[in-house]
Amino acid sequence: MSECEITVVPGGPALVRGAGFVRDEDGNRHEVGRAVVAVCLCGLTQRAPWCDSTHKVAGD
Amino acid sequence: MCVREGAAVILPEPRGPLSADVVRALRADGEVRRDVEATDEEDFHLSLWLLYELHYRSFEGVDDSLEWSPPLLALRRALEEQFEAELRGACAPLVARAEQADGVPDQLAAIASFDSGTSLPLFLQREATRDQYLEFLVQRSLYHLKESDPQAWALPRLDGPAKVALAELQYDEFGGGRPERLHSRLFAEALAAAGLESSFGAYVNRVPSYTLAVNNAMSLFGLHRRLRGAAMGHLAAFEMTSSLPCRRLLQGADRLELPEAVGHYFDEHVEADAVHEHLASRGICGALVGAEPDLQSDVLFGAAACVHLDAVVAERMVDAWTHGQSTLLAEAGENVA
Structure with a gap:
């Protein structure tokens, strides 16, 4: 199994490298389609589990 | 749907005396006149864009060696400084x-x-x-x-x-x-x-x-x-x-x-x-x-x-x-x- 690396961006998403899929809170499996993906940590995204930058307009 | 890749780019229409001289020089040997200035933003930015594109895809009918033509590079530098x-x-x-x-x-x-x-x-x-x-x-x-x-x-x-x-x-x-x-x-x-x-x-x-x-x-x-x-x-x-x-x-x-x-x-x-x-x-x-x-x-x-x-x-x-x-x-x- 390859190594998966997760980098949390302060005030932003988690950048995930090396993952095959991400499972959301309902147990649904989302395939990873690019070398690095941004996983939403604020819960405001409209395309969970992926970050869509909504955190930037939500205020801190 | 049809997407054309790698098609040659046609030299654009000049927008003033400077871009006209650049287009002329690109069709020839790269020798630009030194006494021509851009008349406006259109002439200026098209001239600079033409010179830059030599480093990307260039144009149909333009000699590839003009990418490193000293007169064209000198003109590019003058426009870039401005x-x-x-x-x-x-x-x-x-x-x-x-x-x-x-x-x-x-x-x-x-x-x-x-x-x-x-x-x-x-x-x-x-x-x-x-x-x-x-x-x-x-x-x-x-x-x-x-x-x-x-x-x-x-x-x-x-x-x-x-x-x-x-x-x-x-x-x-x-x-x-x-x-x-x-x-x-x-x-x-x-x-x-x-x-x-x-x-x-x-x-x-x-x-x-x-x-x-x-x-x-x-x-x-x-x-x-x-x-x-x-x-x-x-x-x-x-x-x-x-x-x-x-x-x-x-x-x-x-x-x-x-x-x-x-x-x-x-x-x-x-x-x-x-x-x-x-x-x-x-x-x-x-x-x-x-x-x-x-x-x-x-x-x-x-x-x-x-x-x-x-x-x-x-x-x-x-x-x-x-x-x-x-x-x-x-x-x-x-x-x-």
């Missing part, structure tokens, strides 16, 4: 404001959050007609059909973590190992689906100087090692001002019921650029300034140039549309209304 000085002057207030923040990522965020008062994505989301949206695609085609190419020049000029982060970002821009996912190809498919020409340079005669200037800034920063900080700052600001606007552009395309390929291009960039903005601001610019602290002011200058030139584009395009005018230049032989 353009860079104008840009630095225009960007100084934005850079000064950003320098009040701590650390490169927050400084870049301060620049990226600049609100000029006119939002092109908001207009396209809510108000634009179908024809206006298609004009926007035509204007953007000059860059998106060679998306990420100008930033690739910086790769051999970086090292360590900044180089790795740029390569990681560009791997995604350049399709992530899949030619069908090249971002430039996604845009070509969007153009073709919308009934527009999809080959690079097809619309250069219709695109006004403010859009040429956007492209010229990227080439200016990309082609000079001296300006590698500005190139990466520009990239960061571009990515940091892309994800949320692309959602608006997607909603505008859906509202106007444009073909799926148009929405798909912007849909791809909502998620892609939510990743890229962090790679660019922290991974590239943060690491670059960490390794070369002297580049900090140029990183901020490049970011400010991106935001400034985009604000000019937004103002000019929305102003034309709200006055019922086209943003595109008249086709050759067509009278300007």
